[in-house]
Structure formats: structure tokens, C-alpha cells
Amino acid sequence: MKLVLVLWPSFFVAGLAEALFFTLVNPHELYLLGQPVDWSPLATYSVGFFAFWFVCAASSLATMFLARPLQEGGSPAA
Amino acid sequence: MSEDSGTTKPRIRAKARVVPIAVDDDSLYEVRQKVYPRAVSGVFAHWRWALVWFTQILYYGLCWLPWNDRQAVLFHLVERKFYIFGWVFWPQDVFYLAVLLIISAFSLFLFTAVAGRLWCGYACPQTVYTEIFMWIEEKIEGDRARRMKLDAAPASPRKFAIKAAKYGAWGAVSLWTGITFVGYFTPIRELLPAMFQFDIGGWELFWALFYGGFTYLMAGVMREQVCKYMCPYARFQSVMFDADTLTITYDTLRGEPRGSRRKGEDHRAAGKGDCVDCGICVQVCPTGIDIRNGLQIECIGCAACIDACDQVMDKMNYPPGLIRYSTENAIRQKWDGRAILRHVLRPRVLIYSTALLILCVAFLWSLSTRSALRVDVIKDRRTLAREVEGEFIENVYTLQMMNMAERAQRFGIQVSGIDGARIDGASEVGMDPEQNRSLTLRVRTPMDAAPKGSHAIYFEVKGLDDPDLHAREKSVFTMP
Incomplete structure (x- = not known):
């Protein structure tokens, strides 16, 4: 269930970010490590989505980690 | 409707009971008890099924509808164009999406203010697919009692066969749902033959399985937990509710006071209320709550308990509507239907309606x-102006x-604003359907x-x- 709490909101936000980003940016105009991205558009959209999801999930995970209640002595609860 | 707010306000809950969601600080969720909803029939069940048919005919069917030699509704990611019947939307049209x-x-705000979770109860894909999956479950595994017995039974070939049939049927529906989903982004009439040829x-393939897999997971396995723990709307809907919202x-x-009684007994004389405490309202609830404890966040407004209770009331020869769509104020002040309707038109509803209408x-x-024509004029910044043939600038x-139209067009271009200005070269341009073109023009x-x-x-196209297609764009002419 903690997994859901990390993956679900990040999925949601990644979807929004994906829609906004690719509305504004044509996948053919992207450069990756100095090389033009010549993948099929569907591949670019898919990889883009998972990249957004991964970044958002990392943020959710960090939030989860910091939101853990502190126990006495300041060490986080297990 | 929190438990400790409003001390002087009369409470409508007789036996309010707080169900703890968090057991302790570390475990965020209570241990899930599997809900075995009992099938129900009645007026609201018919509405729910009507909406299942409506939304799913729309969803599964719309991608097969042709329109001018193409799919009527297609979100063509590869071409970066959205086709919706006669319209073609380009990335520049994101305004419409917004x-x-x-x-x-605003529609959601309005519906919620008037009648609570109508969306959740009737139209949300989570509800609709859960309804379909529960129907399959009922057909294969049997009614509620048989399902509970089957789950409790030890493993056997028969149990395995029944479970395999159910999971197989769920899988087939999920897969078709996933393929349909991809069919809105890749033309489905090309996708499906390619799929059968493993091409x-x-x-x-990945997105079909991804979407199908999540349909299976959410409608088959997680069900009410999606509404309880994952849905953001469930969390903030309470701010749209007030004491005049139908719930x-x-x-x-x-x-x-509720309690069992013999049929025909004068329960009023015995000091009992109309609730016979049969518990059927709890059994039919897809989220497994007891509506008699008052409005709860888990209630998705599906009205299954209304149908179930009305059947029991009918058997007991009591009037229907012990559980019904009503408002907090109406219950407290014993309003009739007309009085409830009079309170529908309150400032909140009027504001939402006006905003919605204007939008x-x-x-x-x-x-x-x-307009299907869009023109942008960009002045060449490298050479602001030059003299040609000794007499022109x-x-x-x-x-x-x-050209956003789906047919070829010819356009005439004229300049105005300065006496004697003209375009040097061709002032006509032909454009293919849905073409983007950049044109260099010399103006003298x-x-x-x-x-x-x-x-x-001014450039006039x-x-x-x-002749309905025209655009007028302003730019700057530099005289040296």
C-alpha cells in the first residue's frame, strides 16, 4: 500500500507533465546527449512518460521518507 | 459532517461510529477485509446498467466509426493531430483542451453540489468496470453466499476450474479494453490486423497490456480500495457538499430503533422504527460500509442500498425510501420532495451554473x-531593407x-498599408490538406x-x- 502511495500520485502528475510537455515540444525537436532523438514518436512519448513517472516517483518517495514520524532520540520510526 | 464539529446542531446520525482508518502511525491502512457485494436489482441498478451500456458502447465503439476515410475519433500522436469528427486539432489548439x-x-462541481457523488456512482470508469467484472464474477462463481463458500473451501480441481474461468473472462475483457485504448492513438483498423499477424x-503492444493490466487490477482486484485510498476526488468532494446536497x-x-420483528406486528406500538436490521444494505454495498452510520467518505453514491432496502420495505408492506436520496436539512426538518427541490437553487449552484454556461x-x-487558416508573419532580421533596381525598397x-482543413486550398496574398507596396513574385499559394508551410516573400x-x-x-491572405477563409496579419516595413 505504501507502494501505491508513491506510484499512484506520481503516475497522475507524470501524465499531466507528459501531456503538457509534448503539447509544447515536438519529439522530433529533442536532442539526447547531443544527438537528435530519431526514435519513433510513440517510443519517444513512452520513454518520456516513464522518465516523468520515475522523477515524480522519486519525489513522492522522498516525501514519504521525510514524512515518517520521528521517534524519541530523533531516529526515524521503523 | 465531522464528528466533533457543531455541538449545538442536531445530529442526524443516531449511532455514529468512527471507523479508524489508521491503526497506528506506521501502518497507513487497515487490513482489507474482502468485500463480497450482493447483487441487487431495482430502479437505480437499472440506471447504473444504462450508464454502463452507454459509456461502454461509446468507448468500445467510437474508435470503429469512420469519417471521411479516416477514424472519426483519433488522437494521432505520430502526426501530432487530434481528429474529432470534422475537427482537426493541432498542438496550437491546446487552448481548447484547457x-x-x-x-x-465545473460540471463536476455542479453535479456534486446538487446530488453528491453522481459521477462516482454511475459514470466513473472504476465503477463501470467494477460493475462489469462483478457481473462476470456472479455469472461464473455464483451469488454472494456461494462466492464466500468457494473462497473458504480448500483447493480442489473444481475450485481451480471456476477461478481460472473467472480470471480468463476478466483477462479477455481487460485485453480488449487495452487494445481499444491503443486504438484511439493508432488507427484501430490497422492495429487489429497487425496484431493478429504478430506484426x-x-x-x-506494451500500452495495450499496460492499460488492460491496470483495468484488471483496478476492477478485479482493488475495487473499492481505489475509491477509498487512490481517488483524489473522494478526498476533496466534501468541500462541495452542504446541508442541501442530495446524498x-x-x-x-x-x-x-432498529430491530427484527414478526411480519404484521405493529412495530410502532412495540416502540420500534422501520429498520428491520436485515443487514442487506450492508451486503450490497460495494465498499462494504453501513449507510445507517451516516454519510461516510467511502460511500460512492451507487444507490445499491436504496434498491435493496426498498425491496425489503416492500416485503414488509412499509413505504419505500427508508434509505433514499435526501439532504441533511430535509431529514432534520422533514421536508417533502418539493421543499428539497426549492433548496436546490442556492447561491453555490447558481454560481456554478452561470460559470458553466458562460464557459x-x-x-x-x-x-x-x-478558422482553418493560420498565418504568422516573421520579418527577416538579417537584412532589414535593401534598395533594388534603383527605384524600389x-x-x-x-x-x-x-492549412488546417482536410482538403487542398489555394490562397491569394496581398499587402496593404503603404502606397504602391506589392509582392515581388507569385502572390498565390497552393496548400495540401493539413499542411504547414513557410513561404519567403519579398515586398517592394x-x-x-x-x-x-x-x-x-498588413498581409492579407x-x-x-x-472566401470565408481569411487572415490579416500586421508586420513592419523598414524604409532606410
Whole structure:
């Protein structure tokens, strides 16, 4: 269930970010490590989505980690 | 409707009980008890099924509808164009998408303020697919009692066969749902044959399985947990509720004190309310709550308990509606239907309705006056102006032209604003359907046409076949 709490909101936000980003940016105009991205558009959209999801999930995970209640002595609860 | 707010306000819950969601700080969720909803029939069940049919015919069918040699509704990611019947939307049209989202949000606010979770109970895909999956479950595994017995039984070939049949049927529906989903982004009439020849692109297959897999997981396995723990709307809907919002309500005043009785017994004389405490309202609930405890966040407003209770009331020869759509105020002040309706038109509802109406009119107006021609004029910055043939001043411009129509067009281009200004070269341009084109234009004026400096110049583009198509763009002409 903690997994859901990390993956679900990040999925949601990644979807929004994906829609906004690719509305504004044509996948053919992207450069990756100095090389033009010549993948099929569907591949670019898919990889883009998972990249957004991964970044958002990392943020959710960090939030989860910091939101853990502190126990006495300041060490986080297990 | 929190437990500790409003100390002097009469409570409508007779036996309010707080169900703890968090057991302790570390475990965020209570241990899930599997819910075995009992099938129910009745007026609201019919509405729910009507909505299942409506939404699913729309979803599974719309991608097969042809329109001018193409799919009627296609979000073509590869071409970066959205086709919706006669309209073609380009990335430049994101404005329409934004307005559409705002309209959806206001509709949701309005419906919620008037009658609570109508969306959740009848139209949300989570509800609709859960309904379909529960129907399959009921057909294969049997009714509620048989399902519970089957789950409790030890493993056996028969149990395995029944479970395999159910999971297989769920899988088939999920897979078709996933393929349909991808069919809105890749033309489905090409996708499906490719799929049968194992010639489908890797990403198409991946997204079909991804969407199908999540349909299976959410409608088959997680069900009410999605509404309880994952749905953001469930969390913030309470701010749209007030005491005049229609919600599924148990009439505490009429039902309590609850208790069993013999048929025909004068329960009023025995000091009992109308609730016979049969527990069927709890058994039919897809989220497993007891509506008699009052409005709870888990209630998705599906009205299954209304149907179930009305059947029991009918058997007991009591009037229906012990559980019904009502409002907090109506229950407390014993209003009839007309009094409830009178309170529907309150400031909140009027504000939402007005905003919604304005947005819808603006949206439709903007859509109907949307031009299929788009022109941008960019002045060449490298050479501001030059002298040609000893008698003209020339400025160079780039015209970014978009023909968004699905047919070829010819356009005539004219310049105005400075006396004697003309285009050097062809002033007609032909464009293919849905073409983006950039055109270099040289504009000349006589040297003495205007004093030194910058002057406004207008580019007028007109459709030669369709005079309704025109655009007028302003730019600057530099006289050296």
C-alpha cells in the first residue's frame, strides 16, 4: 500500500507533465546527449512518460521518507 | 459532517461510529477485509446498467466509426493531430483542451453540489468496470453466499476450474479494453490486423497490456480500495457538499430503533422504527460500509442500498425510501420532495451554473468560428531593407502558413498599408490538406512611398476557393 502511495500520485502528475510537455515540444525537436532523438514518436512519448513517472516517483518517495514520524532520540520510526 | 464539529446542531446520525482508518502511525491502512457485494436489482441498478451500456458502447465503439476515410475519433500522436469528427486539432489548439478541462471541472462541481457523488456512482470508469467484472464474477462463481463458500473451501480441481474461468473472462475483457485504448492513438483498423499477424509495434503492444493490466487490477482486484485510498476526488468532494446536497441518506428518525420483528406486528406500538436490521444494505454495498452510520467518505453514491432496502420495505408492506436520496436539512426538518427541490437553487449552484454556461457558450462560439487558416508573419532580421533596381525598397518576410482543413486550398496574398507596396513574385499559394508551410516573400515599395523609419504593413491572405477563409496579419516595413 505504501507502494501505491508513491506510484499512484506520481503516475497522475507524470501524465499531466507528459501531456503538457509534448503539447509544447515536438519529439522530433529533442536532442539526447547531443544527438537528435530519431526514435519513433510513440517510443519517444513512452520513454518520456516513464522518465516523468520515475522523477515524480522519486519525489513522492522522498516525501514519504521525510514524512515518517520521528521517534524519541530523533531516529526515524521503523 | 465531522464528528466533533457543531455541538449545538442536531445530529442526524443516531449511532455514529468512527471507523479508524489508521491503526497506528506506521501502518497507513487497515487490513482489507474482502468485500463480497450482493447483487441487487431495482430502479437505480437499472440506471447504473444504462450508464454502463452507454459509456461502454461509446468507448468500445467510437474508435470503429469512420469519417471521411479516416477514424472519426483519433488522437494521432505520430502526426501530432487530434481528429474529432470534422475537427482537426493541432498542438496550437491546446487552448481548447484547457477550456474543456475547466468545463469538466465545473460540471463536476455542479453535479456534486446538487446530488453528491453522481459521477462516482454511475459514470466513473472504476465503477463501470467494477460493475462489469462483478457481473462476470456472479455469472461464473455464483451469488454472494456461494462466492464466500468457494473462497473458504480448500483447493480442489473444481475450485481451480471456476477461478481460472473467472480470471480468463476478466483477462479477455481487460485485453480488449487495452487494445481499444491503443486504438484511439493508432488507427484501430490497422492495429487489429497487425496484431493478429504478430506484426504489432512493441510500444503499441506494451500500452495495450499496460492499460488492460491496470483495468484488471483496478476492477478485479482493488475495487473499492481505489475509491477509498487512490481517488483524489473522494478526498476533496466534501468541500462541495452542504446541508442541501442530495446524498444517499438513511432516515434515522424513521428507522430507529432498529430491530427484527414478526411480519404484521405493529412495530410502532412495540416502540420500534422501520429498520428491520436485515443487514442487506450492508451486503450490497460495494465498499462494504453501513449507510445507517451516516454519510461516510467511502460511500460512492451507487444507490445499491436504496434498491435493496426498498425491496425489503416492500416485503414488509412499509413505504419505500427508508434509505433514499435526501439532504441533511430535509431529514432534520422533514421536508417533502418539493421543499428539497426549492433548496436546490442556492447561491453555490447558481454560481456554478452561470460559470458553466458562460464557459460552454464561449467554447462553442470559439469552436464554430475557428478558422482553418493560420498565418504568422516573421520579418527577416538579417537584412532589414535593401534598395533594388534603383527605384524600389525591398523587405523580406517569412509567412508561416497552416492549412488546417482536410482538403487542398489555394490562397491569394496581398499587402496593404503603404502606397504602391506589392509582392515581388507569385502572390498565390497552393496548400495540401493539413499542411504547414513557410513561404519567403519579398515586398517592394517605391523609394518615395514613405518617409524614413518603420511603417505598419498588413498581409492579407484569402482563400480563393473559400472566401470565408481569411487572415490579416500586421508586420513592419523598414524604409532606410
